Amino acid sequence: MSTVLQGKKGVVFGVANNRSIAWAVCEAAKQHGAEVCIGVQNERMAESVSKLFEGDAFDIVIADLNVDSQIEAAADKLSSRFGKLDFAVHSVAYALREDLANPFLQTSREGFHTALETSAYSFIAMAAKLEPILADDASxxxxxxxxxxxxxxxxxxxxxxxxxxxxxxxxxxxxxxTRGIRVNAVSPGPINTVAARGIKGFSSILDTIAERAPLKRPAEQKEVAAASVWLLSDMSRGVTGQTIYVDSGYSIMGL
Ligand SMILES: NC(=O)c1ccc[n+]([C@@H]2O[C@H](COP(=O)([O-])OP(=O)(O)OC[C@H]3O[C@@H](n4cnc5c(N)ncnc54)[C@H](O)[C@@H]3O)[C@@H](O)[C@H]2O)c1
Structure with missing residues (x-):
């Protein structure tokens, strides 16, 4: 295993269980030498996530990313534990179930607000609250x-x-x-997780990928995690503002 993240410390928000993309990122980052703190949404998840590993392999910090005071408290904890952070991962999304099943035209004001706040604004909030404790070349x-x-x-x-x-x-x-901090997005193909199962007809999407993607199979959590490790490491130091697809090539297809 490489040591591309040796000496680096960071936080990964969005672990719910062992299928979570964020969990694969935590494991891969650790295998590549990083010290990792797992960010979970609430106490209940902290309890179940702590059963995924033995001893003190990972630290856990609790923050609902829709609540500024909780992100600030998490930043304080991370700062006391690690000093400056070299990386932060946001693997968080949520929408009302009915908005992932009914026609888009029926999206409610509340549903729009919920999805945009939890799945997009929370990233801005996380970046803003962590910014004071990020190292100058953080990712x-x-x-x-x-x-x-x-x-x-x-x-x-x-x-x-x-x-x-x-x-x-x-x-x-x-x-x-301006501080040398890089920000990128990873775009995985469909993967069977709790979040994905909320989308009506999800299993048929996996069949379509297996049939049409160049690699003829869906991407896996470990592949998304490997690309994430690259983006978090100095190997990608010239890359920022990009969306990197890890989707068995499905996104290049026209038909
Ligand atoms: N699974 C897929 O097919 C797929 C494909 C592309 C992108 N993604 C994205 O990957 C990310 C992770 O999803 P996943 O598939 O691993 O599912 P997941 O259900 O395991 O992870 C989603 C996480 O979001 C967290 N979360 C929701 N609201 C939160 C809040 N207010 N504060 C803090 N955390 C909150 C949940 O606790 C959970 O840990 C999401 O952004 C998802 O949209 C998933």
């Missing part, structure tokens, strides 16, 4: 999806949220670039 990433660029039936308001998220990554890259 930040978020997880997005092709539904930001193309119409994928039932993805609906999450597609709009992911478009906002990708634009936010570019604007954050511009602002934080």
């Amino acid at each position: 930040i990433i978020t997880m997005t999806y092709l539904g930001s660029q193309r119409v994928l039936p039932n993805y609906n308001v999450m597609g709009v949220a992911k478009a906002a998220l990708e634009a936010a990554a570019r604007y954050l890259a511009y602002d934080l670039g």
Whole structure:
């Protein structure tokens, strides 16, 4: 295993269980030499996530990324534990179930607000609250999806949220670039997780990928994590403001 993250310390928000993309990123970052703190949404998740590993392999910090005071408290904890952070990962999204099933035209004001706040604004809030404790060459990433660029039936308001998220990554890259801090988005193909199962007809999307993607199979958490490690490492030091697809090549297809 390489040591591309040796000596680096960071936080990964968005671990719910062992299928979470964020969990794969935590494991990979650690394997590549990093010290990792896992960010979870609430106490209940902290309890179940702590069962994923033995001893003190990872630290855990709790923050609902929709609550500024909780992000600030998490930043204080991270600062006392690590000093400056070399990376931060945002792997967080949520939309009302009905907005991932009904026609997009029926998106409610509340549903729009919920999806955009949790899935896009939370990234800006995380970056802003962590900024004072980020090292000058830190790397930040978020997880997005092709539904930001193309119409994928039932993805609906999450597609709009992911478009906002990708634009936010570019604007954050511009602002934080003056400090040498990089901001990028990773765009995984569909993977069977709790968040994905909320999308109506999700399993048929996996079948379509297996049939049409150049690699003839869906991407896996570990592949997304490997690309994430590259983006968090100095190997990608010239890359910022980008959306990097880890989707078995599906996004290049016209038909
Ligand atoms: N699974 C896929 O097919 C897929 C594809 C492309 C992108 N993504 C994106 O990857 C990211 C991770 O999703 P996943 O598939 O690993 O599912 P997941 O359900 O394991 O992770 C989603 C995480 O978001 C967290 N979260 C939701 N609201 C939060 C809040 N207010 N504060 C803090 N945390 C909150 C949940 O606790 C959970 O840990 C999401 O942004 C998702 O949109 C997933």
